[in-house]
Amino acid sequence: MEDLSPDASVGPATRLVQHRYRPPADFEAPAPGVHKASTVFFPNVAAVRQREWKDKSAYTYGLHGTPTTFTLEARIATLEGGQHCVLAPSGLAAMALVDMAFLSAGDEVLLPDNAYGPGKSLAAAELARWGIAHRCYDPMRPDHLASLIGPATRLVWLEAAGSVTLEFPDVPALVAVVRQAQTARGPGARAIVTALDNTWGAGVAFVPFDLGVDISLQALTKYPSGGGDVLMGSVVTRDDALHRQLLLTHMRLGLGVGANDAEGVLRGLPSLLLRYHAQDRSTRALATWMAEQPGVARVLHPALPGSPGHAHWLRDARAAAALFSVVFDDAVGAAQVDAFCDRLRRFRLGYSWAGPVSLCMPYELGPMRELPGPHPARLVRLAVGLEDVADLQADLAQALTAVS
Numbered sequence: 001m002e003d004l005s006p007d008a009s010v011g012p013a014t015r016l017v018q019h020r021y022r023p024p025a026d027f028e029a030p031a032p033g034v035h036k037a038s039t040v041f042f043p044n045v046a047a048v049r050q051r052e053w054k055d056k057s058a059y060t061y062g063l064h065g066t067p068t069t070f071t072l073e074a075r076i077a078t079l080e081g082g083q084h085c086v087l088a089p090s091g092l093a094a095m096a097l098v099d100m101a102f103l104s105a106g107d108e109v110l111l112p113d114n115a116y117g118p119g120k121s122l123a124a125a126e127l128a129r130w131g132i133a134h135r136c137y138d139p140m141r142p143d144h145l146a147s148l149i150g151p152a153t154r155l156v157w158l159e160a161a162g163s164v165t166l167e168f169p170d171v172p173a174l175v176a177v178v179r180q181a182q183t184a185r186g187p188g189a190r191a192i193v194t195a196l197d198n199t200w201g202a203g204v205a206f207v208p209f210d211l212g213v214d215i216s217l218q219a220l221t222k223y224p225s226g227g228g229d230v231l232m233g234s235v236v237t238r239d240d241a242l243h244r245q246l247l248l249t250h251m252r253l254g255l256g257v258g259a260n261d262a263e264g265v266l267r268g269l270p271s272l273l274l275r276y277h278a279q280d281r282s283t284r285a286l287a288t289w290m291a292e293q294p295g296v297a298r299v300l301h302p303a304l305p306g307s308p309g310h311a312h313w314l315r316d317a318r319a320a321a322a323l324f325s326v327v328f329d330d331a332v333g334a335a336q337v338d339a340f341c342d343r344l345r346r347f348r349l350g351y352s353w354a355g356p357v358s359l360c361m362p363y364e365l366g367p368m369r370e371l372p373g374p375h376p377a378r379l380v381r382l383a384v385g386l387e388d389v390a391d392l393q394a395d396l397a398q399a400l401t402a403v404s
């Protein structure tokens, strides 16, 4: 036991701030601990000059990492089969980080037309102001992507399954198109980076790097947190040079995450696989049942035969996320679709997904897509939580009276 008698050589305020007690160093428990810091102490000037945070071998400043964020980064990298990870304050901030790390004025970024909407807005509004162009490709047509890649193309986003309409693209074929264009540019040309939004797969449904992409991004807000109470994003790579570029941009932008938020995600991780598979089972049961109901024209879910990209999903994935979208018959009017959503009691109206509470949200696809349709005018996206399937099905059944 250390000597805890008051240090008479200093005043009471100093004793409160700089107490001599140090807890023993060998504490271990299931939770890795919440380390909060802006300031990190150095033992001497030599250490200030020598410490290198970029390889996670030391600590320099809270923004550059703490034991808590380094631990979370290592676990997310492992989850997705990558080598390196950087964290951002939200999934959208992680997207902005990737865009800013690899795009310069005069470059062009290509996005799937069914990409996460705010990521498209980021390109259309912010990137455009900095002289970076964007175009949207049809994710179900690798030939369309091939036709859009030009000399300025520097970054290609992918998403599997796509947002809201949940088409599952042929990711290896899309990546092959990018690699071919790269080869055609000749040796020494700037590389085209491929980045997959892997929020849907969450590192569970498939290994993104096995499908050939350079970068895997996740909204940790969704499955890894699992609580509907944390916002965070991650960017994982296997490539040292890509990671270094991301890390430097990340550092210059000051994209820190809070220790309590990192802890929130760390608490969610041990149950991630259990939750993913349980919610997958419930979702498939509800999606299959919903497809049979009067007033419903189609149910979009990559594991359902007939859903766009089902064959790609069968080949490349081993699980599916807790989302499906319902396209109603043409005879069902907009007011009836709204009434269906308003009648739901277990499914709450709200954005985000992969949390404990089931959610619903109506979407109007026309304004969300840049490529010509036909797009279903209205659909409702349902996100399945952790409630009993029977209760959720009963809720859908009573709400469906609004559309019949």
Ligand SMILES: *Cc1c(COP(=O)(O)O)cnc(C)c1O
Pocket (backbone or CB within 6 Å): 089, 090, 091, 092, 093, 116, 163, 197, 199, 200, 219, 220, 221, 222, 231, 232, 233, 352
């Ligand atoms: C939610 C989501 C994001 C953004 O995550 P935030 O943490 O809400 O910014 C990105 N991509 C997909 C597919 C998402 O569902």
